[in-house]
Amino acid sequence: MEVKNYLLDYNNLFIIQDTNMFSFSLDSVLLANFATINKACNKILDIGTGNAPIPLMLSTKTDSKIVGVEIQKEVSDLAKKSVEINSLENQIKIVNEDINDFYLKCESDSFDVITCNPPYFKDCIINNSLYKTVARHENFLTLNKICKISKKVLKNKGNLVLVHRPERFVEIIDEMRKNNIEPKRVRFVYPKIGKEANILLIEGKKNGRPGLKILDPLYVHSDDGSYTFEVEKFFKGEKNDSE
């Protein structure tokens, strides 16, 4: 494995990544900004944390402890390095383990929030890069499993927050509800004005009451191709209006 490290600046935070594996992505930035993190929150789980962009970004908006679980050794090593560089070892713990094994050892009802930027594709194609295969395809982590894990380890009224693809929205709702997680907040993300949504942000509450809010649409690009003002703010780690 040829490791190339990149340092990215996000709210004075450094995130190491290797483009041979996968990169700090728009999806993770959107998820970290979308998630509702209350002041009382004291334990967050990030499933399939990769090089830990979500725990790192969340650390700028909460003092909660954050556990990031990553199945791939080399990727979790990068995550650990980023945590060290930012001196966040007291807040963020990276675990190199299959979440399907890890959660069995977790106490029930122990996390306030679970975040996940999961594999989007249902099929089990093997890419040239094993790293990318694991991150993108549901070989090791299905939507069903994410919801089952959340049902077990989320506290009562705790939130599961996902970034996903709109075409799987119906299935996400099904899986959440089968596991007593009620979809409560959704934000659709559009590449630009006039296009269909291509990213879905969704937050569900364990044992929540029915009633869904569809937040205002988020546009990623302006007509000239540049990031919109709102997304640019997200990338810089600036607080958004809803916080």
Added chain:
Amino acid sequence: MEVKNYLLDYNNLFIIQDTNMFSFSLDSVLLANFATINKACNKILDIGTGNAPIPLMLSTKTDSKIVGVEIQKEVSDLAKKSVEINSLENQIKIVNEDINDFYLKCESDSFDVITCNPPYFKDCIINNSLYKTVARHENFLTLNKICKISKKVLKNKGNLVLVHRPERFVEIIDEMRKNNIEPKRVRFVYPKIGKEANILLIEGKKNGRPGLKILDPLYVHSDDGSYTFEVEKFFKGEKNDSE
């Protein structure tokens, strides 16, 4: 009953309404514009047709036969008058009957499209106006029943098109899927930029394959409070771009 008739101009169409009952609404306009009506379509059912705004508006974009069913006698009489004034008796048939009885007499798999602007509220409150109670509350027509009826009388691959409230989106998806209607197209309608969606347009296909499209957002009002250009076009009955 004090009947006041209003004539509204929509693409050279006259629609009679009585504000004591309920009025030709934005919801119906949005639904009529949103519905996919193929050229091969030859039979449409509008459930709870009221004073028939949806059949009347659809008649401007299809030659298909349209049946509008309305439980309330006085309201269906207004609908019949509008059909006559517009000389559309050959295309639109208004039936004064409870849809729960009517559909039992329909052939299975006989409609290409079902449209419905249903009661939005789950509870069974009785308003001062019986007309408004029936139109707004699920006393006589539940979401579950609409989907059951559609399962029976829609052709294979026929579409059910609803306008509803976003907070009931999850339930709509549940009910559709329980009845083999797969949600395929959704458009959220926002009162203005920066606000949550307050209207949901959804189209599901009987025995359709999973895969949902979230269309571009529709804004109703501009910052100055006037209708947006797109909604203004809808009110005038002008064709939209997707047709």
